Amino acid sequence: MPAQIDIKEVHWLLDIVQCIDVGVVVLDRQYRVEVWNAFMENHSGLGPDQVQGHSLFELFPDIDRPWLERKVESVVQLGTRAFSLWQQRPYMMRFKSYQPITGQADFMYQNVTLLPLAGQPVEHVCLVIYDMTAAAVAAPTTQ
Numbered sequence: 001m002p003a004q005i006d007i008k009e010v011h012w013l014l015d016i017v018q019c020i021d022v023g024v025v026v027l028d029r030q031y032r033v034e035v036w037n038a039f040m041e042n043h044s045g046l047g048p049d050q051v052q053g054h055s056l057f058e059l060f061p062d063i064d065r066p067w068l069e070r071k072v073e074s075v076v077q078l079g080t081r082a083f084s085l086w087q088q089r090p091y092m093m094r095f096k097s098y099q100p101i102t103g104q105a106d107f108m109y110q111n112v113t114l115l116p117l118a119g120q121p122v123e124h125v126c127l128v129i130y131d132m133t134a135a136a137v138a139a140p141t142t143q
Contacts, residue, residue, distance in 0.1 A: 023129030109136035
């Protein structure tokens with residue numbers, strides 16, 4: 001018997017995805033954008049209507065495509081999460097830093113979590129992008 005969908009629950013979940021202070025992007029297996037939340041709109045300057053159905057690589061040609069494809073492929077094949085830390089790769093998408101007071105960074109440092117979404121085989125991957133600029137600026141540098 002299929003699960004009942006509670007429309008109130010769906011609205012709550014959509015509100016949460018739009019309001020949380022992290023980027024949420026859902027990609028299909030061709031790297032086309034299906035979900036783009038308010039964080040992504042605010043930091044990229046591109047609204048959901050401008051990105052939906054478009055290839056992430058066309059929208060952001062500076063993304064390291066071979067790197068992201070390897071990450072996504074491992075998520076799809078293993079069905080498990082993958083991570084990228086700002087210490088290893090400062091950012092996936094080059095967004096301006098929004099540190100109005102200190103202004104010590106030219107770009108937003110990012111942690112990224114890649115999540116396989118339900119389905120076998122995995123048809124969609126969710127990218128969760130965290131702004132780590134404050135931590136990166138505060139981190140001691142090694143020389």
